Amino acid sequence: MLAIVLNALLRVDRNVNKVQIVILLPNMELLDQIEEYFEKLTPEDITYTKINSCSICIDNLGQIIFSSPGLFFNAANMIPALRDVSVLIIDECDEVITNKIYHEDLIKYVGQIKNAQFLLYSATFVDVVNNFINKFSPNIARIILPQNNNIKHFYIDCRNIDDTIPVIAQLFPFISQSQTFIFFNTRRYIQAVQQLLEYMNIACEWCSPDRTKDDRREVVKKFRNQQFKVLLTTNLLARGIDIPSCNVVINFDMPRMERFEPDYDSYLHRSGRCGRFGKEGKVFNIVKYNDDMHMLCYLYQNYSxxxxxxxxxxxxxxxxLVF
Known part of the structure; x- marks a missing residue:
């Protein structure tokens, strides 16, 4: 995300006092994070606005706008200034572009800013995104960063389901010295793992979409400030969250889509929550089903x-031996 902020700041024409750059991010947590970066890095002669509600002061829009897609497209329908920009940046673009709720609004908006430059960021690019690029920006320059080799991946065979909670208990005396994400597909086991960690005197919190926005914001803030060691969460926090002190990710559940289909993209995004900024990271996968093993084989064959x-x-x- 630092790359997005720096890119935006470098592209602002300081002599032009109007909206120039729009940044779309898929959720509140990433909006809060990018706001922190702008607060720290923005020079006094550059202005920015975070759209986080339906009420916007039209006369006080910054040169850089960042927002979730839903709120932004509602605003763009009412405010002509938002349809006259030079740069559109989409973070986690595969999640934004493939979202059916506002896909038509995105297509409409892109058609209104034909002269704008597009900057699309993601660790994964699905076919829908590639089709979008070919349609609206066929000559786009693709920059592909080399695979992060400072993350090591492990798996623990727990196809006896009764072994899963004891495995967590064995892991944590050794890895609780680092901040850790534990990912679940649903809230089903979150409470049980939370109770276990609290019994072991390991400070932890949980964060999922069914918590209030204020609760989620407070949990992420505390985790970033290292006020507790372990964050239990779902794919809500799989993308884009920068926690420099996080060195460990545990997949209690291997990522799955709604029909239990393997979610390879989410595996890559979850893994990217550790080993940030060149540090070494470790990902531990708890394998419960034969399909989980098939998923690991696919990741080995297709992503090395x-x-x-x-x-x-x-x-x-x-x-x-490894810590």
């Missing part, structure tokens, strides 16, 4: 991700 196996009986001995 190597997975080191750990048996539940060897966890304590193995973790001592």
């Amino acid at each position: 991700i190597e997975f080191t196996p750990i048996t539940p009986d060897e966890i304590s001995k193995f973790i001592k």
